[in-house]
Amino acid sequence: MEYVGSDVCGFIGTTTEELCLRWQQMGAFHSFFRNHNTIGAPAQDPAVWPSVAAATKQANLFRYQYLPYLFSLHFVASQSGASVIRPVFFEFPTDAETFNLGYEFMWGPRMLVSPVIYQGTTSVNVYLPTDTWYSLFDYKYGSIISPGYTTVPAPTTSRIPVFVRGxxxxxxxxxxxxxxxxxxxxxxxxxxxxxxxxxxxxxxxxxxxxxxxxxxxxxxxxxxxxxxxxxxxxxxxxxxxxxxxxxxxxxxxxxxxxxxxxxxxxxxxxxxxxxxxxxxxxxxxxxxxxxxxxxxxxxxxxxxxxxxxxxxxxxxxxxxxxxxxxxxxxxxxxxxxxxxxxxxxx
Missing domain, CATH: 2.60.40.1180 (Golgi alpha-mannosidase II)
Known part of the structure; x- marks a missing residue:
């Protein structure tokens, strides 16, 4: 399914500042991207918390910056049925480490995203398949990051780890x-x-x-x-x-x-x-x-x-x-x- 996403910050129940912040950061990479909850639930739009507003702005600016790439991915998907958000093993089918790599995903064939999914975490243990990879976030922007497992910083004030493929x-x-x-x-x-x-x-x-x-x-x-x-x-x-x-x-x-x-x-x-x-x-x-x-x-x-x-x-x-x-x-x-x-x- 090409046009896929989630109800950012959660639909039922009361979200938290941290959960909403991390969800907004990840959701910016989903084709279908909206903050949405049920009638009568507490407000959860980014402006409720200054930290979430700041993180959302940063994530949205990255999304808007790469809209020509995202649009091109959807254009190809409309022509051939190719995926936009895809599991890492779609691009690296012979790498067994990617088979159960459920917390990372590819943004088309060119970018790998590793969101923060654990509470209280300020770093992410990323797996990069064998290839040439460059950092596309605050940590060592533009530098080559070696393949394999590596721990990278992911503070709430930073873009979540994003890598571009050689x-x-x-x-x-x-x-x-x-x-x-x-x-x-x-x-x-x-x-x-x-x-x-x-x-x-x-x-x-x-x-x-x-x-x-x-x-x-x-x-x-x-x-x-x-x-x-x-x-x-x-x-x-x-x-x-x-x-x-x-x-x-x-x-x-x-x-x-x-x-x-x-x-x-x-x-x-x-x-x-x-x-x-x-x-x-x-x-x-x-x-x-x-x-x-x-x-x-x-x-x-x-x-x-x-x-x-x-x-x-x-x-x-x-x-x-x-x-x-x-x-x-x-x-x-x-x-x-x-x-x-x-x-x-x-």
Whole structure:
């Protein structure tokens, strides 16, 4: 069943602050997500407790941020009957440890969620099947987490443990108050490469309102993402596999890449062979976390070509190769650019 969930905080009886808080955190990952109880029961909406309100807001913002991914999961489910919320063993059928792993679940094929289910608990003993995994919550965000059993912190003030699987390219948007407003925000990509530095992903996008009667005639966009970390830089290919003539799209403005091995040369970026100016005030690379964050307004117009190739090279010398600019001291410009990094590995 694709559209599945529960009555968050419980339907019959009186809930508690802690139970409601943990349920709101988990429920944000369910397709059907609502706080609901019986007539005459005490109020249990998040605003009853400030701690629950704060946790709910944090969980909801994550859900809204990844709505393009969740929508795409449901789009595929409508086409093929595939699951959205699925047991871990669906993705790892040969791993016997996953057969009775009832307290964790997959959010599609790309994310693993391990909610807090025991009273008074501030940590979770997580099992990660053999694969590449990255933290997608407050604890070591963006860092590789080794497979197997591991205990991770899960305070009430943190997002519950969420992990993204290697080989993933996941679409997202900055969340707004409503889904209508969120859909207007620029697209983003989260790239979590596998051990070979590769990633794949798909975005489906329609008008968000029309009921699908026949997919053959339904109006929508489909984009397929292919990412590769090369020996000298990075390469992202975006194929526009299905086109809509009526549905407008925001631009793709932000790309976040985990485990990127070396500082990029922000002046080397090209789109289909043409130089693109990256906003170096908003784009960063951390040599400590190995996270590359590319942010430029209007970076990629997704409708500009059937196939879009974003390519760049890494810094290959002890200093940035910055061309001379009239009226600007070149040494100061090098220093300004190197300040974009927390630590340099040249």
């Amino acid at each position: 080989m993933s390219v996941i679409p997202r948007q900055t969340p707004s108050t409503t889904t209508t407003a969120t859909r207007q925000n620029p697209f983003e990509l989260l790239i979590a490469p596998c051990s070979m530095g590769k990633g794949l992903g798909t975005l489906y996008w329609d008008d968000g309102e029309t009921i699908v009667n026949d997919f053959n005639s339904h109006d929508y966009h489909q984009f397929d993402f292919i990412y590769n970390t090369t020996s000298t830089g990075g390469l992202l290919t975006i194929n526009h596999s299905k086109k809509s003539s009526k549905i407008s799209l925001p631009t793709l403005d932000i790309i976040e890449i985990f485990n990127y091995p070396k500082a990029p040369n922000f002046r080397s970026f090209t789109i289909n062979g043409k130089t693109v100016n990256i906003n170096v005030q908003q784009s960063t690379y951390s040599g400590i976390t190995k996270t590359l964050y590319i942010s430029t307004q209007g970076l990629i117009d997704l409708t500009s070509s059937d196939s879009i190739v974003l390519q760049w090279s890494n810094v290959g010398s002890s200093v940035f190769e910055v061309p001379s600019v009239s009226g600007v001291d070149n040494g100061k410009m090098k220093a300004l650019n190197t300040n974009r990094y927390e630590e340099l590995y040249f």
